[in-house]
Amino acid sequence: MQSASTQEYLDSMYGEVSMEQSFPKVKIIAVGKVKKPWLKEGIALYTKRLPEIEIIEIKDKGKEPEADQLHSLVKDQDRLVVMSERGNLKDSVQFAQWLGTEAFGTLVLFIGGPEGISDRLKKYPMLSLSAMTFPHEMARLMLTEQLYRAKTILQNGSYHK
Numbered sequence: 001m002q003s004a005s006t007q008e009y010l011d012s013m014y015g016e017v018s019m020e021q022s023f024p025k026v027k028i029i030a031v032g033k034v035k036k037p038w039l040k041e042g043i044a045l046y047t048k049r050l051p052e053i054e055i056i057e058i059k060d061k062g063k064e065p066e067a068d069q070l071h072s073l074v075k076d077q078d079r080l081v082v083m084s085e086r087g088n089l090k091d092s093v094q095f096a097q098w099l100g101t102e103a104f105g106t107l108v109l110f111i112g113g114p115e116g117i118s119d120r121l122k123k124y125p126m127l128s129l130s131a132m133t134f135p136h137e138m139a140r141l142m143l144t145e146q147l148y149r150a151k152t153i154l155q156n157g158s159y160h161k
């Protein structure tokens with residue numbers, strides 16, 4: 001249960017925050033494999049807590065082949081959002097609110113490869129974890145943590161303080 005002071009703080013910072021919102025089905029499509037064991041463990045920890053999440057790894061083949069493979073995995077009813085340091089920045093509460101109010105079937109979050117993303121993908125909404133650039137493996141861990149944090153915010157949990 002969210003404490004009254006935390007709820008009052010959230011309301012003062014973001015307007016009235018409606019808790020207990022639904023959490024969408026999320027598909028993370030990421031280029032490359034996670035190789036570092038500590039990152040694998042962290043990602044596994046959060047994905048275990050988030051049965052709504054599916055992670056699909058695609059091969060690092062360059063920007064255009066990756067865009068082609070991404071498009072083959074996204075269905076018409078899905079909503080594609082590209083992760084990029086140039087994307088829209090949201091704090092954790094704003095991210096949770098966005099997840100809780102967006103109407104879509106499956107939210108597909110794409111993490112590109114080391115070469116960046118194809119120009120064809122720049123037409124889609126972009127979201128940023130930070131203005132800084134992170135290794136793609138680390139971005140995957142940070143994204144799964146933020147998704148878990150967002151879910152706990154929406155469910156009025158105690159993880160986000």
